Amino acid sequence: MNRAPGVLEQALAQHQAGQLDVAQALYQQLLQANPANPDALHFLGLLSCQKGDANSGIALMRRSIAAYPNAIYYNNLGNALREHGELLKAIDSYRQAVALQPDYPEAHNNLGNALREAGQPCEALESCTQALRLRPGYAQAHNNQGNALQDLGEQDAAVRAYRQALAFWPDYAEAHHNLGNVLLAQGQHEAASESYRCATTLSPTCAFMHNNLGDALQRAGQFEAAVAAFSRVVELEPASAAGYSRLGDAYQAWGGKLEAAALCYQSASELDPADVQAHHKLSLVRLRQRRAEEALVSSNKALALEHASAQLHISHGDILNTLDDVDGALASYRYALSLNDELELAHNRLIFEMASRAEASAETRLADARRFGALMAARAKPFQHRRESTTVLGVPKELRPLRVGFVSGDLRQHPTGIFFESVLKHLDTARITLIAYTTIAAEDEVTARLKPCFAAWNSLVDVPDEVAAHRIFDDRIDILVDLSGHIVHNRLPLFAWRPAPVQVSWLGFFGTTGIETMDYILGDRHVLPAAEAWHFSEKTWCLPDSYLCFTPPLEHVPVRPPPMLKNGYVTFGFFGKLAKVTEEVIRVWSRVLCAAPSSRLFLKAQQLEAPEARRRTLARFAAHGVDAARVTLEGGSPRPEYLATYNQIDVTLSPFPYPGGTTTAEGLWMGVPVLALKGDRFLTHICESILHSAGLPEWIAADEEDYVARALALTAEGGREQLVALREQLREQVMHSPLCDAPRFARNLEAAFDGMWRESLMRQSA
Structure with a gap:
């Protein structure tokens, strides 16, 4: 009678010390003496699960419960079942535990965790809350409560729960990590980075924590630090193709370190030859490096794995275009649209390239543009503009300048900037109030010179079309000017919402937009001859001279005699x-x-x-x-x-x-x-x-x-x-x-805008 407890204590001590073989022998010794010994059965079952024999371990734990049903046994069985992937059985076991012992906080907490995994966040929250009623300082329960709240979309409450967990256990790595997750979801990238840093300091060998740290740092614009975090991921998991791919993304973001990025994507594609995105990303980097033939090799590998990806076909078309295979590029863009007609980028690429194809008929070009326009119209709910809405702060147009908005990603060192800069400086602010809506974050010295010409400078970067359209509508813009057409960084879809009574395309593109709510295309008699007016879905409007006004370079570069x-x-x-x-x-x-x-x-x-x-x-x-x-x-x-x-x-x-x-x-x-x-x-x-x-x-x-x-x-x-x-x-x-002649051009442009506005008022009065 005195021998058995002593052996059990020895077994438990060896078990806790990690001497599993010794502990196993002692448990078996106890079971030889008493095959129904519940403690020996139970802890031998736990040990078997630890050694990877979950089936045997769970069977032993069930035998222990049959011999002596108690809450602790049911709780531990629930843990084993959950780890073995039998989630519903684990939930039943936890419920048995709390039924036998309602004041068992660990079982309530574990039940909450399992219910959350089963997609029952409300029930999970209830169980975690019960655990905290029983033990208010229970850090793990606060953490699990935060997880359930995050699942329910209660992000602020989740933050409070994680902070409570950390108040009771400051070195709780998982709670720091989970807090980082919710802060990242809230867009608090720097705060999320700090939480992830705490987590990785406490748990330095956890690769997924370093991965999330890298993600937060990259979103916060700390690209060098993000590279360091993702580098740590691949150190910990050198066979991780996904880790190398994310490291490649970080290198690209960090000053466009293309060769380093290419090596990462190459490693990812070698570690996992079936990784479509690794091949695709490698092809894009090689294209940016102007190594189009190598890009084509990677693109072909990606398409062999996933031929039904519209995005891959767009990228493939870009590569073929660079290799002067324009017919192949056009075929790729059209195939991408056959897979997904919703892709704006494929439409833009196709329309842009068709504009320069000698054999492309005007009918085909117009049909392609109208197809895009119809797609944009289907997504939009155009604003209604009444005559009384043309007042601003109660002041009618006749007594105020026209409010003209310009939407562009090229208010910088770019052809648009070159043909716009000198004009801006000569526009009469008594006749026109200029509002800028930029579509990219990049700025340069040209941007710095352009900004003072505008009464307001607004960014539409990462702003959805509907939200952007509402902003422009609320700004009471009279005439909204598209300066991009179908080139990169355009925001043509927001024009389908008609945020302004008059909308016009000018300068950036050289063809129709296809947008039904684009009223005019602005040019001159040379680019918009009357015989070609039918090429456009917009009404043509001609300036008296050229539709372009060149801004002479600031740099003094002398003209030399002909060579x-x-x-x-x-x-x-x-x-x-x-x-x-x-x-x-x-x-x-x-x-x-x-x-x-x-x-x-x-x-x-x-x-x-x-x-x-x-x-x-x-x-x-x-x-x-x-x-x-x-x-x-x-x-x-x-x-x-x-x-x-x-x-x-x-x-x-x-x-x-x-x-x-x-x-x-x-x-x-x-x-x-x-x-x-x-x-x-x-x-x-x-x-x-x-x-x-x-x-x-x-x-x-x-x-x-x-x-x-x-x-x-x-x-x-x-x-x-x-x-x-x-x-x-x-x-x-x-x-x-x-x-x-910028002053002359400015007067012509003012007259054009005024004429368009007057036509708009006449239409409203009709």
Whole structure:
């Protein structure tokens, strides 16, 4: 009789010390003496569960309960069942425990935890509350109460519960972590980071806590610290593909460390070859690195695993576009839309690319845009604007300036900024109050110069369309101007809500938006000829001169004599996006180069920083008989150096059907004339508009043969004399032309807005 308790105490001591084999032998010794010994059965069952034999352990624990039913046994059985994945049986066991012993706080707490896992947060909250009634300082119950409250959406109450848990147990790592979770959900990223830091300090080997710390730090903009947190995750779990993928995300966010990110995604894809997102992210990074062929390899792997992903097909289209496979890109965008017609990005990509496809008919382009517009209209509930709503603080329009809002992600160093800056400074604030609505957070020195021109500067970053539309409506905007169209960072969907009585698209895009509630597209008679008005869902409105006003560079970059005087030959050039240099353009330019064998070509584009892009470009010209020695390729550079490079060419060849816009104006400013080809749609007319505005309509060729003939004529003696004479006076001519006359342009723009507003009032009165 005295021997048995002594052996049990020894067994329990060895069990608690982690000497499981010794404890197991002692429990078995007790059971040899008494096979129905409930304590020996129960604790041997617990030990078996610890050693990974859950089935045997649970069976032994059930035998102990059969021999001696008590609350502690039921509670421990509940724990074992829960860990073994038998949640409903665990709940039944906990209920048996509290039925036998209603004042058992641990069992109430465990029941609450299991009920929460079973998706019963209300019942879980009740059990945790009962545990706290029995033991008010029970930290684990406060923690579980917080979990249940968070499930119920009671975030503030959950925060209080976690803080109560930590008040009773400051070193409770799980409570710090859970507090971080709810703070993160509330958008308190820095506070969440601090809670996660406490958790990881107390539990330094818990990978998921470091992972959540990294997530909070990244959202708080602390990218270097986020990289450190995710690096710790992969140290703890070196076989975690997800960990490497998240580390890659952090490297991208931290100053665009693309190579480090690529290595992380590469590791993730090797650890888990079936990880679609790892392949996809690697393809996107390689594309950003201008390593499009490598991007294509990763993209193909991703699509082989998940062909039904619309987003993958959009990215695949972007890669094909970079590789000059525009037909393949368009097919990818259309396939993405066949999978998910709701994707705005796919619509934008398709509409943008179709605008520059020579073979794309106006009917097809308009149909694509209207399809997008119908989708946006289906999501929106347009505001109704009554005549009395045109007053602001009781003041009617006749006695106040028009309130004009501009929606753009490009109020910075961008073509939109370049063609907008000088105009802003000359708009009459007695006639127009300017309100900005920016769609990206990035700002630069151009942004700093633009901001003072606006009466208010508002950010729409991460603001849903409906909320943004309500803000604009509440601002009592009279005319809302879209400066993006279908280019990146646009917010066209909010225009479908009609937050302003008059809505107009201008400057950023070169075609119809397709938005039914976009009233006007603003251009000039060159880009919006009357015969092409049917290309647009909007009503066309023409400014009297060009629809563009060039802001001369602040940098003083002198115009040098034409390089042909030193070189002895004419150097043609184009300093724009490489995507504009299509196969058709290369064919025509090669005709010029082959017919004028002493001439040279200079191409400058950011994309040409990539070795594969240079190799591919030279090969494309070589296919038309142009030796690589005659083609100079150069990557991007800061604007002063970029402008100075114009001194190395004699003539700019504008591509087609996607001509140079900003590059045309900059080339003219640098004394370099631009040869253009007459087009058949808004996009193709942009260069024509600039040349007309600059007083150079004779530089517009009627067709391909005329284009080639004009280019060749410039390589002859008479043409060279013309180039020398033009170089000497072109900047002065441009500076005094409507292209750079900001005060004149501002008056024209004010008149256009006033005319649109008057038409709006007439429609309301009708």
